[in-house]
Amino acid sequence: MEKETRQKRPRYQVILLRTGKYTLHTIKWLFIAGLFAGLLGAGAAFGYVSALIKDDPIRSKETMMAQMQDDALTGFVYFRDDTVVGQLRTEEDRRMAGLKDIPKPVLDAVLAIEDNDFYQHHGVDIKGTLRAVIQKLLNEDVQTGGSTITQQVARRVFLTLDKADSRKAKEILLAMRMERLMSKDEILLAYLNKIPYGNGSSGYNLYGIKAAAKGIFNIDDLSKLNIAQAAYLAGVPQQPSNFSAFTSKGEVDGAAFKRAVQRQQLVLKRMLEEGKINEQQYQEALQFDLKGSLAERVKKAYSTYPFLMIEVEKEAAKA
Template identity: 35%
Template sequence: MILIAVFGLFLLIGFGGGYALGIVRQQPIPTISELNQQINHAQNSATLYYAGNKKIATVRPDTVTKKASESELTPLVKNAVTATEDENFYIHKGVLPKSLVRAVLSELTGVGVQTGGSTLTQQLVKMQFLTSQTTWRRKVTEMFYAHKIEKHFSKEDILRSYLNAAPYGKNNRGENIVGIKTAAQGIFGKSISELNLPQAAFIAGLPQSPSVYTPYRLNGKLKRP
């Protein structure tokens, strides 16, 4: 039984790898300049979808954002983010093997692709390059772009771009905030360098579900415990 299970696993990986390669070959290959422009682009629109990936509309989000420079990102903040979102960030090449296996299983079983387990690089790709659709093709495209970005940009560049693009919920005026600099100011009234460990850890976890974890309501008032 063990041998059969191992054989099945290798067969699954082989099938998934071949299928993924076919999808990747259909993707346009972006230049380094195009990648750099896109990962640092401030999004001014968002596309909404029904559960079945049917498009609802494209809207312009009401967001406030300020980009942080590399010198503003303290080791405390960087460590809090990588510990919370991607503990292997400085080791992997943009994609973890388990992500491919999970995507293949999703395609074979018909169960939607889960977002858990994505690397920071993949999350950056989702925010800056792709839609919020949860399809096998989009997942493979996401992994392709993540690998491409890791080949041409340093880990520090990738982490900075992620921190400047991530959504952090709402500030004390009820505005949607994007970027860790805006989050530090809008939630705690501090600069990034003034954040202590609990504050940095709190902000680091917000992008997982900003609308749920944000401490402020639509009117800017604090949520009740």
């Protein structure tokens, strides 16, 4: 009787053992179910993305570089003494710049406001993308976008500007491919030469930092841009139509200029926070008379000698 009593476990120990056994069993099956659901979800996501990008070609570095450098530059006609006769008729002003032509304040301003981690990421900013998704889901007033400079080049040069899921998926994968095949400097230069800057003082649509400096501040040499002007130009591409100081007729748009200045102040603040400028430079840039430095309104270049320009265009068409 004693022996039998000693072999019996107390009731609470039996309950604990059974509970522990059931708990381990439950955890094991929950883990298996979770793993299966994860694999199923990953497979579904892979299939969905594959369907979105199935029509997008795989581009070589040579193809991408050729397309990035292929641009219809603005054409000018000159007299023998190098005096400008006029500009060939177009509503766009596109001018290419080399990276060595672009001063450090311009590069610092662009990176500070557009993609501060440009030289660290691999084409996609995961944190920025997640932040943008959350802001969109919550319908927040301030939405930061999340696209890197590489993604912006991919979208503007190779893809469309629509907001479909297929375009976004192609953009992300193409940006990652660009980062593998191209240098950071090549990508940054493509951005600075391709991005739109709104209208200039002649009413032309400006494309590229060189055309923007000329059309907005009448500056040909980019090294002549000061910090205030560099920050102003860096802020415009986010919404060129909203921040364009000039109308399509070359007239100053006061309301848009005011918005552009507010954007410029944000760029300067970011530059200060990132150590690109010091407090004195920051204050001097804030005090700079931006409006006084705007280019004066000019007639479109082909309007000075219209008949001569028409004849030149006819001859050019025959060539």
